[in-house]
Amino acid sequence: MELDRNLRIGIVGLGLMGGSYAQALSAKGFEVGAIDQREENIGFALERGWIAHGKCEPDPTYIGGFDIVVFALYPRIFVEWIEANQSLFKSGAFITDVTGIKGCVVYRIQKMLRSDIEYIAAHPMAGRESSGIEFADGSIFDDANYIVTPTEANTAKAIATCKALGETLGFKRIVELTPEKHDEMIAFLSQLTHCIAISLMTCRDTTSLAEFTGDSFRDLTRIAKINDRMWSELFELNKEQLLAQMDLFSSAFSALREHIANDETDEIRKVMRLSTSNREAFDKTEA
Amino acid sequence: MELDRNLRIGIVGLGLMGGSYAQALSAKGFEVGAIDQREENIGFALERGWIAHGKCEPDPTYIGGFDIVVFALYPRIFVEWIEANQSLFKSGAFITDVTGIKGCVVYRIQKMLRSDIEYIAAHPMAGRESSGIEFADGSIFDDANYIVTPTEANTAKAIATCKALGETLGFKRIVELTPEKHDEMIAFLSQLTHCIAISLMTCRDTTSLAEFTGDSFRDLTRIAKINDRMWSELFELNKEQLLAQMDLFSSAFSALREHIANDETDEIRKVMRLSTSNREAFDKTEA
Numbered sequence: 001m002e003l004d005r006n007l008r009i010g011i012v013g014l015g016l017m018g019g020s021y022a023q024a025l026s027a028k029g030f031e032v033g034a035i036d037q038r039e040e041n042i043g044f045a046l047e048r049g050w051i052a053h054g055k056c057e058p059d060p061t062y063i064g065g066f067d068i069v070v071f072a073l074y075p076r077i078f079v080e081w082i083e084a085n086q087s088l089f090k091s092g093a094f095i096t097d098v099t100g101i102k103g104c105v106v107y108r109i110q111k112m113l114r115s116d117i118e119y120i121a122a123h124p125m126a127g128r129e130s131s132g133i134e135f136a137d138g139s140i141f142d143d144a145n146y147i148v149t150p151t152e153a154n155t156a157k158a159i160a161t162c163k164a165l166g167e168t169l170g171f172k173r174i175v176e177l178t179p180e181k182h183d184e185m186i187a188f189l190s191q192l193t194h195c196i197a198i199s200l201m202t203c204r205d206t207t208s209l210a211e212f213t214g215d216s217f218r219d220l221t222r223i224a225k226i227n228d229r230m231w232s233e234l235f236e237l238n239k240e241q242l243l244a245q246m247d248l249f250s251s252a253f254s255a256l257r258e259h260i261a262n263d264e265t266d267e268i269r270k271v272m273r274l275s276t277s278n279r280e281a282f283d284k285t286e287a
Numbered sequence: 288m289e290l291d292r293n294l295r296i297g298i299v300g301l302g303l304m305g306g307s308y309a310q311a312l313s314a315k316g317f318e319v320g321a322i323d324q325r326e327e328n329i330g331f332a333l334e335r336g337w338i339a340h341g342k343c344e345p346d347p348t349y350i351g352g353f354d355i356v357v358f359a360l361y362p363r364i365f366v367e368w369i370e371a372n373q374s375l376f377k378s379g380a381f382i383t384d385v386t387g388i389k390g391c392v393v394y395r396i397q398k399m400l401r402s403d404i405e406y407i408a409a410h411p412m413a414g415r416e417s418s419g420i421e422f423a424d425g426s427i428f429d430d431a432n433y434i435v436t437p438t439e440a441n442t443a444k445a446i447a448t449c450k451a452l453g454e455t456l457g458f459k460r461i462v463e464l465t466p467e468k469h470d471e472m473i474a475f476l477s478q479l480t481h482c483i484a485i486s487l488m489t490c491r492d493t494t495s496l497a498e499f500t501g502d503s504f505r506d507l508t509r510i511a512k513i514n515d516r517m518w519s520e521l522f523e524l525n526k527e528q529l530l531a532q533m534d535l536f537s538s539a540f541s542a543l544r545e546h547i548a549n550d551e552t553d554e555i556r557k558v559m560r561l562s563t564s565n566r567e568a569f570d571k572t573e574a
Contacts (some may be wrong), residue, residue, distance in 0.1 A: 204532075
């Protein structure tokens with residue numbers, strides 16, 4: 001299903017993700033507007049034709065003109081924005097987001113939201129090592145997953161609209177998960193991997209090593225360049241899940257350390273073979 | 288300096304690395320021969336013109352015909368091969384290797400070697416996720432580092448010849464390190480990263496997660512597909528260095544875990560900023 005081209009789409013927050021949404025949606029022929037505190041972000045998007053118009057303030061008339069509003073804000077600011085401005089939405093508007101964690105956001109917003117507005121949460125699993133609209137690029141969605149996390153409060157129509165938005169943006173795969181399953185998955189696949197990369201990149205002096213690094217070290221630390229404001233908030237808001245996944249990893253790492261310390265060759269090789277077959281199963285999924 | 292094209296080069300062990308050496312050197316116009324226990328490996332390289340001739344046994348006359356012999360064997364087998372067959376080398380022959388660890392190999396071989404033969408160790412820091420000559424490819428050296436690890440026993444001439452071999456193979460950067468510095472660097476940059484990837488890929492059930500993985504998880508686990516026989520041997524032979532690097536990583540990871548558990552936002556952001564600037568320094572070196 002493709003989205004109706006007559007729907008007017010507003011984006012709140014023109015950072016890397018908001019900017020990429022604006023670019024991809026305007027390229028598909030939608031009239032896209034935006035709200036961002038920073039005049040220069042609005043200007044940047046206007047110049048490139050990614051938005052038709054924009055405002056730096058939550059102007060009541062302006063917000064009331066959108067059929068779909070996409071929130072591309074940090075999680076806490078997103079919740080605050082809804083608290084402060086939800087009276088301004090057009091009746092029947094559909095709102096969604098790009099927030100990287102769900103449980104702590106979805107239920108709070110659905111509970112407080114006006115009954116004539118529906119919020120359906122989504123997580124576009126795409127990104128870049130650098131933040132800000134100057135790095136925005138609609139093509140980051142091409143090879144990525146788009147996760148919709150509906151709750152019992154959502155209607156079939158809103159779920160379908162949210163998925164259609166993901167399709168329109170060009171995502172390779174669109175999947176439905178509960179907010180809880182989403183957060184557990186994100187804790188393992190994304191947050192834990194960032195914790196590992198950060199620890200690897202800071203555990204010792206590496207200045208003399210740069211010239212020796214091969215692909216493997218560079219691959220493992222690519223995500224060690226991290227937006228500290230956004231990620232510390234994501235970690236904090238998904239703390240229990242993240243700590244649980246960190247502990248699973250630590251246990252496996254410590255067990256491997258003991259096998260090495262005790263010259264348990266058979267055990268080391270067993271873990272390596274399991275690792276190889278687990279990773280090969282991923283390649284098959286990719287193909 | 289380029290190697291003299293009249294030198295006859297023998298390669299012992301036609302796996303991924305030996306095969307890639309054979310391909311790259313024959314493409315540069317050298318007469319390359321090989322010794323490998325498996326007839327099919329010799330046949331594979333002959334068919335493709337990577338070698339001019341080959342033997343499955345350490346034939347005395349055959350070995351005596353090479354000016355340079357490159358050992359592309361597992362470390363323990365390499366040492367055993369030299370012990371058993373060093374009487375067969377041509378007087379004045381120059382031998383080198385591709386072994387991924389140095390301290391435990393270099394001194395032992397230099398100590399036992401005939402005085403009219405010089406062994407100078409090298410580590411081509413290139414590879415692939417799959418082993419065996421069928422994955423050999425001389426182009427893996429193009430963007431890689433070639434580390435020469437001379438000792439006091441080595442002559443300037445042999446060091447120059449070893450570096451010239453690296454240049455001929457097409458390595459991007461050729462560096463000299465002591466065996467000890469090499470092993471510490473490898474423990475951190477290569478062995479620790481493999482331990483991390485293995486642990487990440489085996490610490491929990493991941494079968495349901497494959498469809499959600501983004502680039503970061505795939506990047507961190509690419510090297511989780513691992514040749515268990517070779518890597519367990521490399522880990523064992525560099526055990527002390529590897530355990531020390533694993534412990535450095537574990538300390539940093541545990542400290543980050545505590546910051547997250549205790550909601551120490553400022554500390555989390557501080558580590559993230561350090562991680563970002565450390566990683567950016569790597570990008571500068573790359574450029």
